[in-house]
Amino acid sequence: MTTLVPFDEALAKYSPVLGIETHIELGTASKMFCGCPTEFGGAPNTHVCPVCLGLPGSLPVVNEKAIEYAIRIGLALNCSIAEWCRFARKNYFYPDMPKDFQISQYDEPICFDGYLDVEVEGETYRIGIERAHLEEDTGKSTHVGGATGRIHGAVHSLVDYNRAGIPLIEIVTKPIEATEEKAPLVAKAYATELRELVRALGASDVRMEEGSMRCDVNVSLMLKGASQWGTRTETKNVNSLRSVERSVRHEIERQAAVLDAGGKIVQETRHFHENTGTTSPGRSKEEAQDYRYFPEPDLVPVAPAREWVEEIRAGLPELPAARRVRVKEAWSLSDEELRDVINAGALDLIEETVAAGASPAAARKWWMNELSRTATAQGVELSALPVTAEQVARIQALVDAGELNDKLARKVFEGVLAGEGTPDEVVAARGLKVVSDEGELVAIVEKVIADNADAAQKVRDGKVAAAGALVGAVMKASRGQADAARAREIILERLGQA
């Protein structure tokens, strides 16, 4: 069992330096170098062709959309876009890599030298971006014979190459320094911001649970005030935002313990374990990897025309940071309210609802209360609920028009979520409508006044507050469908208080 130094203690003595390499699958329809679909799922080895199976004689051809997405991401990360760059072969043997080399980029990445600002507890950290380059994903192995599909003790493995050749962009940060005790949070904030950014760019849907975004997190410690960085470890394939934070925290605690005990950090690859929040070393190699990179002779250089780059720049959508500023202002939100909206995944939904005609306050109210509760209860993402922004806006429009009140509106939501149809269909089918027929309402009011003589007398005597009880009785008698405000007006009128 690894001994750890408590986080605060570790940070009192050491300064961490981080580096994050993030792989994101791009949302192209076809693979990086062939026309096979990138669609998730599918029977094993059916989204394959001679190219992505690495069959002898096959040749790669670059997917133009992947280049465009890479440039889009690079521009949004404030990177320079290479005027000329090449793909390179990274040579190493592995069964899930069909050609036993990966087509990647080596010393000539398509995007380089940028930054991304992230906010942690009101403070802005500028994360330098070293480079962003394109490469291809590998296949997927299932290990048979060991304990629950794990690699250790497996007797043999089964390989599915459906994922092989899916385009990946690898985004590499510059060393992240001076974050001190915020290091784990900065790491998480960076991963979060990057995910939001790439999503906003439409370059990937970034589903971490499907492995379409994976982080390799480098951590090293040096004594506070030192200028020479310590030896780093690299924790591979960290697959959730929370894990990014936890893995950094754990490595800080673990490395501090090793250093405190007079030990040395070994430069190595480590694996993160979701269940324990700890890392463990990967297999140590008898000899250092030598990837023998060289320019990929089967592909020609990529030299994006400046006009194309500028066209892509002009077409960039509003980026998350700018959007947050705009939305906060336009919707009059506090920092906390905005954070809640973002964390709930409701930003797009609310914005679409506003675009469909609802007021920001109303749109936020429905999504953040009624609908968030339902999503939580069902254990699904807000966006996965079977209700559209247009439908939310329609329901709110009915409320605004006085045809529904809040209570009835909730019933309409109930119906829509239950699959009973559009809001208007639910209203019709369930007969949910505020009683707006004046004659009918007057009749109910007169009956209520007659039945509640005492209360009516109090109102006549000037105790206007007593009208509340009468309004309640009207609502009850109308089974909630009366327009409460109008009922009150009529009651006061009849009892001489108008």
Place this chain on the structure above:
Amino acid sequence: MSITRDEVAHLARLSRLALGEEELEHFAVQLDAIVSAVARVQEVAAEDIPPTTHALPITNVFRPDEVQQTLSNAEALSGAPAAEEERFRVPRILEEED
């Protein structure tokens, strides 16, 4: 520059060739001769000469992002030394290297 038996052994491991002792010795002698000969390239190549990786100066060859016909599972596995559950069956894998 000369190539030793041990160096050949290292290169053979790197290129996944399980060579026997005799082969290692034999290749070491031959490769040493070849490398000494081809090292001549160092005589002429001055620093300021750009390298040529492609015979022709073509750039920007792309394909549109369109889905094309794939192989069937049976076609994909047709040459496999072993297959199981629609997948390629391979000997146990030591550990992810990347």
Place this chain on the structure above:
Amino acid sequence: MIFKTAAELGELIASGETTAVEVAQAHLERIEQVEGKVNAFLHVSAERALEQAAAVDARRAAGEELGPLAGVPIAHKDVFTTKDMPTTCASKILEGWVPPYDATVTTRLREAGLVILGKTNMDEFAMGSSTENSAYGPTSNPWDLSRIPGGSSGGSSAAVAAYEAPLATGTDTGGSIRQPAAVTGLVGMKPTYGGSSRFGLVAFASSLDTPGPFARNVLDAALLHEAFSGHDPRDSTSISEPVPPVVEAARQADVAGLRIGVVKEFSGEGYQAGVLNRFNETVELLESLGAKVVEVSCPSFDYALSSYYLIAPSEASSNLARFDAMRYGLRVGDDGTRSAEEVMALTRAAGFGPEVKRRIILGTYALSSGYYDAYYGKAQQVRTLIARDFEAAFGQVDVLISPTTPTTAFPIGERADDPMAMYLADLCTIPSNMAGNAAISVPCGLADEDGLPVGLQIMAPVLADDRCYRVGAAVEKALEDRWGGPLLRKAPAL
């Protein structure tokens, strides 16, 4: 029948004087008759060939407009993938592998109505100059069965020289079409790099590999060149320009007023006297035909061989990594206890021959960290110098000429375990692979010492493939007038 040219066969079939089936049968009989001596084929696909021939005849009968080679048989180098025949690259590691797809060259042969008789022997993965590096035994030179037919496309050259097929495909990485053509008395053309598609060509050295034709005369070579060349969107290095007018040039056969440069560096020590004699006579012949011949110096060509033996093995070491026993081909040592890594190493050791292993190790060395700049990097700079020499030369002359090979066909076994001696066979052919320009070999006579064929190499600028055919056809015409027929007629009967 089998002595006819491809162009003649095409016309006879088109005019109905014979049928594709008859032509295929005649060649299959010839194969039956001489294969035991020549061993040009790794796989003969008699049944499929007759089916294909019958299909061409049916299309013809239905009134379809077909190309000039429709119904003509062809021998296909076993480096191109074929859906209906095994593709082994003469390696144990691919024994019996039937690819699920056709190479672009294969597809285009089929579309042109060519009838594929089978797949030809070669040096394993196209590495070699003698076809001795085949896992399935060497091929013999029809001129002298104790000698090599050249390589790596030696099965293709032998098949055409032995009249087993009027045409064959080859691939040329450092001379693998031109050198076998030269030593068997054939025409062999390496088109401009990117002029013919590499898709489905099992890669040896990607930046050098070029598919090209073998034939017994220049016009046939041009017809085949035209049939399978042209842009292929599946090969990123394919060029989009139209195929140069090679057939027209082969018919033009005229050098009057053309400026021809003799490469100064390709003579002297190491060159067989009989080779130089025939070459010098051809130079005189060209002058007599009205060409203006000058000597041109290309000093960096002296370094081409060294540069090639760094670049080609480097690319090969990576290209051949995929033969790892996981997805196709041979698997050795999978006893349920060994790891994938061990099975890969055992399979590759058992499945590759010595020359392939040598080149993989050499290439791995040249790309290793610490050595890359000194070897691979320098070799690529030399490549630039070679291209510059060509550029300067083509500023002065229209084509360059040299002997295709320093010697005639050497005896089988002579250089088998002496790689450096073997590599010298490609001395004159390598520069055009490095620069990507077009080059052809045409027969220019028999060497005095051994009575074996000598080849003339004609090199033209990138995309000027037609010049190779134009000059080659002029030389062919003049020499055949002198000889009273094709050189190959002088070969002993098999």
